[in-house]
Amino acid sequence: MDRVIFHCDLNAFYASVELLQYPQFRTAPVAVCGDPSARHGIILAKNEAAKAFGVKTAETIWQARRKCPDLILLPAHHDKYRYYSKLAGEVYTRYTDLVEPFGIDESWLDVTGTLHLFGGDPVALANQLRDVMKQELGLTISVGVSFNKVFAKLGSDYKKPDATTVIWREDVPRIVWPLPVTDLLFVGRASARVLEKAGIRTIGDLAAAPRDQVERLLGKHGGQIHDYATGEDHSPVRPAGEVPPPKSVGNGLTFRRNLVGEEELRAGVYLLAERVALRLRRHQMKCTTVQVALRSPEFKTIQRQKATPAPTNVSRVIAQCVLELMEAAWHPASPLRAMTITAAGLLPEEEAGEQLDLLAPQASARRAKQEKLERAMDQLQDRYGKTIIGYASRQTQAARAIAGDEEKKEEKP
Known part of the structure; x- marks a missing residue:
């Protein structure tokens, strides 16, 4: 039987936390930035309204303001983000003890063993999680539901904000394989350039390529991302509090x-x-x-x-x-x-x-x-x-x- 894995992504996390204090700006284009006086003047996060103007994370403030002259800039408060990340984690642990953070604003949940306690419907449970997060924290999440961690994360990225996307095995050819290969976890621009030279542009192209060919192109990493594309990722969701050693x-x-x-x-x-x-x-x-x-x-x-x-x-x-x-x-x-x-x-x-x-x-x-x-x-x-x-x-x-x-x-x- 397949596992049931959620990937929960707090939408526009830094900006959403700041807007809890400034609800009057909720529909305006808003970005969180570093301190220009300390030469950290880059965009750290933006809300959906700013994103519509083409504002991007990691670009400089002057580049963002050139795209959006009315952009509202708010300073970053990292202690707040850690606090709300902790609160979100506490919500997740009500549903399973298998909660693995992936950065400050994302987490995987393995609900395979606890799903029956909440009605047995994965989509209904994902929607319940989204409702609880809005009601208790005032934040929205996008949830990907799938049979492994890689496709669950791809699902949470697929539709934003505040959405649930389900990718079961039968959905992979329709939803996953037409996507660009860069949408796959851990496929960066450098790897994508190598793959493109071999005619591999989509996740489906990668899945269809012989595994040993991809390994020749990218080494051990190539074999790993080939497994991701074919749905052969079996990595576990680590229990809450268990942190793997860094690479x-x-x-x-x-x-x-x-x-x-x-x-x-x-x-x-x-x-x-x-x-x-x-x-x-x-x-x-x-x-x-x-x-x-x-x-x-x-x-x-x-x-x-x-x-x-x-x-x-x-x-x-x-x-x-x-x-x-x-x-x-x-x-x-x-x-x-x-x-x-x-x-x-x-x-x-x-x-x-x-x-x-x-x-x-x-x-x-x-x-x-x-x-x-x-x-x-x-x-x-x-x-x-x-x-x-x-x-x-x-x-x-x-x-x-x-x-x-x-x-x-x-x-x-």
Whole structure:
């Protein structure tokens, strides 16, 4: 028997939460944005009225206002979003204990084992959920109902806002396969370009292609998305509170002023590398790949990556990888607006032991010594505060100039 999976998506979440305080703007075009004075002036969310003008998430405020001169801008309040996300999660757990968040505004629910307690009709239950959310929180959700997680999410995206979409097995050829391949979970623009060169443009094209052909094009990821397209995703909905380990950990900064020169660039690299390494150690993970994204004041982004010399969660090793990438990709005299460092290819620490390099035994020993040092620093900072100890590189004028900036954290499950 097929499972019954819901994907619940809070519609225009940030904007909807803000509009609870400003009901007079409910029918007007509204967007939530970052702080322009702190150089975070981008659109974070928009309501349906703003969307009708072509306003898009992640574009700059001036681009959005050019499309919609009467756009109402509201500041972001992330504490509010976390609060309402928690309330929504509590509503979901009334219906099942198998609730898996997918970001702050989306969740999967497996109601297979509890559906009989609520009348046995999946569509009626989805509609009941939508009504409860409106009545108790003043928010709307779109619900996708399907036999697996991938198609349930596709269903919640299919019709918005405040709608229920059902995709059973017999509905897949009619609803799913004609959609562009980019509508499928985890198929980004880069993968879509590769697939298009092979004549694969729709989800149906992907499902019809031989699995081994897609794997040759995209590696292991190709096999995974082929399974998604054919409906062979069997991944479980994890119980509420059970969080899977991340597959990557990233930290990014948009600097209050552009960084120029080798000293300032190094300061930015070491600051972010320390934060990434600390979070790796908190997760008891090590990375095998380091990625860096560099953004100019003109919003041109360069992305590069390289393998680490060995699995690591040491900031010095991560920073050195980034500096080597930047040496080939970024001139020190070019102003740098923003930087993101991501540790990928993660392994649990117990599976990521380093064998002694017979050709460079000193390098292996030095990395082990650095890891021991940084763990000792973690313990001191946990006990006495972050300022009790740190690398001397933090105390340079350049490092102090950027250390107070807000950071963006990314963890990909």
